[in-house]
Amino acid sequence: VGWSTREVADLAGTTVNTVRHYHRTGLLDEPERTSNGYKQYGVNHLVRLLQIRRLRDLGIPLAQIESMDFGGAAAASSLHTVDAELAASIERLSRARAEIRAILEASAGADVPAGFQHLADRLSDADRSLTLVYAQLYDESALTDLKKMTESDTGGADVEFDSLPADADEAARQSLAEALGPQIAQHLIDYPWLADPANAHLTKGTRVTQDTFVEAVAGLYNEAQLDVMGRVSIIATRLAAERGSPGDHEG
Amino acid sequence: VGWSTREVADLAGTTVNTVRHYHRTGLLDEPERTSNGYKQYGVNHLVRLLQIRRLRDLGIPLAQIESMDFGGAAAASSLHTVDAELAASIERLSRARAEIRAILEASAGADVPAGFQHLADRLSDADRSLTLVYAQLYDESALTDLKKMTESDTGGADVEFDSLPADADEAARQSLAEALGPQIAQHLIDYPWLADPANAHLTKGTRVTQDTFVEAVAGLYNEAQLDVMGRVSIIATRLAAERGSPGDHEG
DNA sequence: TTGCTCCTCACGTCACGTGAGGTGGC
DNA sequence: TTGCTCCTCACGTCACGTGAGGTGGC
Numbered sequence: 001v002g003w004s005t006r007e008v009a010d011l012a013g014t015t016v017n018t019v020r021h022y023h024r025t026g027l028l029d030e031p032e033r034t035s036n037g038y039k040q041y042g043v044n045h046l047v048r049l050l051q052i053r054r055l056r057d058l059g060i061p062l063a064q065i066e067s068m069d070f071g072g073a074a075a076a077s078s079l080h081t082v083d084a085e086l087a088a089s090i091e092r093l094s095r096a097r098a099e100i101r102a103i104l105e106a107s108a109g110a111d112v113p114a115g116f117q118h119l120a121d122r123l124s125d126a127d128r129s130l131t132l133v134y135a136q137l138y139d140e141s142a143l144t145d146l147k148k149m150t151e152s153d154t155g156g157a158d159v160e161f162d163s164l165p166a167d168a169d170e171a172a173r174q175s176l177a178e179a180l181g182p183q184i185a186q187h188l189i190d191y192p193w194l195a196d197p198a199n200a201h202l203t204k205g206t207r208v209t210q211d212t213f214v215e216a217v218a219g220l221y222n223e224a225q226l227d228v229m230g231r232v233s234i235i236a237t238r239l240a241a242e243r244g245s246p247g248d249h250e251g
Numbered sequence: 252v253g254w255s256t257r258e259v260a261d262l263a264g265t266t267v268n269t270v271r272h273y274h275r276t277g278l279l280d281e282p283e284r285t286s287n288g289y290k291q292y293g294v295n296h297l298v299r300l301l302q303i304r305r306l307r308d309l310g311i312p313l314a315q316i317e318s319m320d321f322g323g324a325a326a327a328s329s330l331h332t333v334d335a336e337l338a339a340s341i342e343r344l345s346r347a348r349a350e351i352r353a354i355l356e357a358s359a360g361a362d363v364p365a366g367f368q369h370l371a372d373r374l375s376d377a378d379r380s381l382t383l384v385y386a387q388l389y390d391e392s393a394l395t396d397l398k399k400m401t402e403s404d405t406g407g408a409d410v411e412f413d414s415l416p417a418d419a420d421e422a423a424r425q426s427l428a429e430a431l432g433p434q435i436a437q438h439l440i441d442y443p444w445l446a447d448p449a450n451a452h453l454t455k456g457t458r459v460t461q462d463t464f465v466e467a468v469a470g471l472y473n474e475a476q477l478d479v480m481g482r483v484s485i486i487a488t489r490l491a492a493e494r495g496s497p498g499d500h501e502g
Numbered sequence: 503t504t505g506c507t508c509c510t511c512a513c514g515t516c517a518c519g520t521g522a523g524g525t526g527g528c
Numbered sequence: 529t530t531g532c533t534c535c536t537c538a539c540g541t542c543a544c545g546t547g548a549g550g551t552g553g554c
Contacts (some may be wrong), residue, residue: 001466003466005534011455013387036526039534042470043380043466043471046467047380056517058351058361059344059347079351083355093310111469129298133262133294133301215252216294242356256509266544267508269544272544287506287551289509307543322507501540
């Protein structure tokens with residue numbers, strides 16, 4: 001006649017702690033005790049426990065179960081809410097899985113943003129860090145352009161830039177800048193928004209973006225690299241202007 | 252030069268509490284302070300925070316992130332583990348959604364087990380409770396059979412049984428038992444395991460199942476209903492024997 | 503003086519899980 | 529006496545969220 005705590009728990013496919021937890025929260029009435037103080041559960045308790053477990057398995061929080069009419073259609077609203085939450089959760093988890101797959105397939109690390117795994121090995125540590133920051137500042141289309149640029153930059157000059165020592169001499173800096181110039185000039189032509197990055201494809205404010213970008217670049221690259229960047233900028237801007245409007249040059 | 256706590260949090264798409272939490276757990280170093288005690292984050296902090304957030308968004312627990320080599324392939328194992336967990340979660344959530352849909356479509360309550368929603372309105376409260384208990388004791392195939400039986404029981408006798416008062420008189424009990432007999436006899440013939448329920452399609456032990464079943468039935472139905480059940484059992488067994496092996500009768 | 507941002511505890515959330523320490527019948 | 533089951537606190541888990549109470553510069 002009746003079941004012990006462990007028995008109802010086993011029958012309901014759950015644990016004694018769960019049953020006791022439901023007592024504490026008042027979701028499940030405590031049954032009568034036997035002479036030695038042991039709880040003796042009846043069918044009503046078992047059924048109630050099974051109902052609670054069923055709702056919990058559907059993802060309904062205990063607080064909602066408490067205020068829920070089990071049989072009635074009053075539960076429909078709760079169920080709709082939970083269903084929407086479940087759908088959103090599945091969406092999120094599926095996206096996470098897709099990204100994990102992308103990382104594993106490229107045998108890349110997780111220190112590169114979504115969509116950049118396949119070029120992880122072509123980026124230096126600083127590049128990967130900057131790319132992470134980029135991903136927070138620019139929108140999808142800007143990131144797509146950035147991917148294309150990275151894919152097209154196959155020259156040895158990029159490798160040279162990544163490993164440029166902080167104390168590189170004047171000649172090294174200038175020749176590297178000149179080697180990189182045409183590449184960057186082409187990017188400026190292909191992606192005009194680069195010329196005015198503060199006002200294009202942003203997800204945050206212009207000011208914040210600008211400041212963050214400057215701060216990130218300044219913190220991630222060494223003095224020589226920053227110097228080369230400055231030189232490249234000047235060279236590429238000039239080249240882009242010449243190529244972009246050849247009339248200026250030929251006239 | 253540097254960002255405040257709110258600024259790094261915003262840049263990383265998270266909250267100040269999250270950043271502080273990572274400091275407490277030692278996942279993220281605290282930056283230098285300005286003269287007024289405010290924290291001043293640098294690029295290294297921002298990048299580290301972005302890396303942590305990325306891993307968290309993929310579903311990796313903080314404890315694993317702490318012991319993880321971000322760039323290296325050492326992370327692959329963690330990612331595989333998490334991927335399997337994500338797959339399992341998606342599975343569970345999808346099943347939950349399917350059940351919620353089933354409940355909503357049948358506009359049934361959640362007080363009936365999976366797969367029984369479409370006949371929820373043909374079951375009394377006691378029947379629904381017993382079905383919940385059944386679902387814990389018997390396997391899928393037994394539940395399928397049970398569904399078929401419930402679907403075929405369309406007579407008014409079932410309704411009469413469900414509403415039988417505890418003090419029903421002798422005549423009412425006997426006539427109801429005789430009305431139900433043939434139906435149950437057919438079940439005994441169609442589903443032979445019913446004759447020996449303790450040994451067929453069980454998910455728990457024979458003894459436990461038997462005891463639980465008896466306790467549940469005894470607790471869910473009134474005295475008259477239990478009496479009728481006993482009478483039906485005798486009648487149905489006899490009828491099934493006659494119909495099952497007609498030779499006994501004709502000989 | 504008011505507002506705004508920053509700071510540090512400390513406690514809360516959610517649904518339980520995990521000991522610690524003790525009892526009772528064989 | 530040993531083992532086993534039951535019991536009740538009380539604290540732990542996970543990843544933060546939420547006040548409370550106070551500071552500092554405009």
